[in-house]
Amino acid sequence: MPFQKAVSKNYSEKALNIFLILLLLITALMLFPGEVQAEADQDYPTDFEEKQGGYHGVFFRAGPEQKMKIALSFDDGPSSNYTPLILDILKEYDIKATFFLLGKQVERHPELARRIDREGHSIGNHSYSHRNFTRLDWETVKKQEIERTGKLIEDLTGQSPELVRPPFGKITEEQIVLLSELGYKVINWSVDTKDWREDNNNPGMLLTRTRLKVHPGAIILMHDGGGDRSHTVEFLPELIEMLQNKGYDLVSVDDMLSLP
Secondary structure, three states: OHHHHHHHHHHHHHHHHHHHHHHHHHHHHHHOHHHHHHHHOOOOOOOHHHHHHHOOOOEEOEOOOOOOEEEEEEEEEOOOOOHHHHHHHHHHOOOOOEEEEOHHHHHHOHHHHHHHHHOOOEEEEOOOOOOOHHHOOHHHHHHHHHHHHHHHHHHHHOOOOOEEOOHHHOOOHHHHHHHHHOOOEEEOOOEEOOOOOOOOOOHHHHHHHHHHHOOOOEEEEEEOOOOOOHHHHHHHHHHHHHHHHOOOEEEOHHHHOOOO
16 A cells, blocks of 8 residues: 555646646746747757858858947848839938848849849849759850859849859858859858748747847848748847847948948
């Protein structure tokens, strides 16, 4: 009997502990749903930090942490549905951002590429067709993805972009070196809003996810093309106001990195 009582007591204590843990989790989810989910929402593993250390002045994931500056960046545009709305918001807040454009989208919407340039934003090269560079040979990357897109942008704006963001942030070390020899800087990011996700993609979640990971010198990844970006448009004013209230100066990537 004493043994049975001890076993019964042990199970009762375990059950109580499990109940208390579940109760705490449910309470946290009710009070802070965005924070709990965003904490659990881990980034995909990257080697951005290692590459920035190994390719100083060539590969960047962030800017200097000594300055209260942050760069907003937008990928996969221009899009006729969302780029104009994003440009309107940036104009309203008098903020300059960086747009990494796809060549095929520039062909479809040349007037938007011109508007981005005309309104003083920086333009970067995001390839022509959004193919993973690590699965392509160098000549294909150089001629079909980078130079082709650079020529399209130069014909419209008068300048060929020197900032490159590889699709998915994927690039080999050899490609970094070869791009640098051609005068390019490779720009990835340190804060991913994950506005590209189809789930957990509401404006509140995007804002919470960014707030938890933002830091001085951050390059923030967002998208103005490549899918439904209505949530990005909706949360952008809140993001800008949150960052400004924290004392950040919102600038273009080349401004933050003191690039020509």
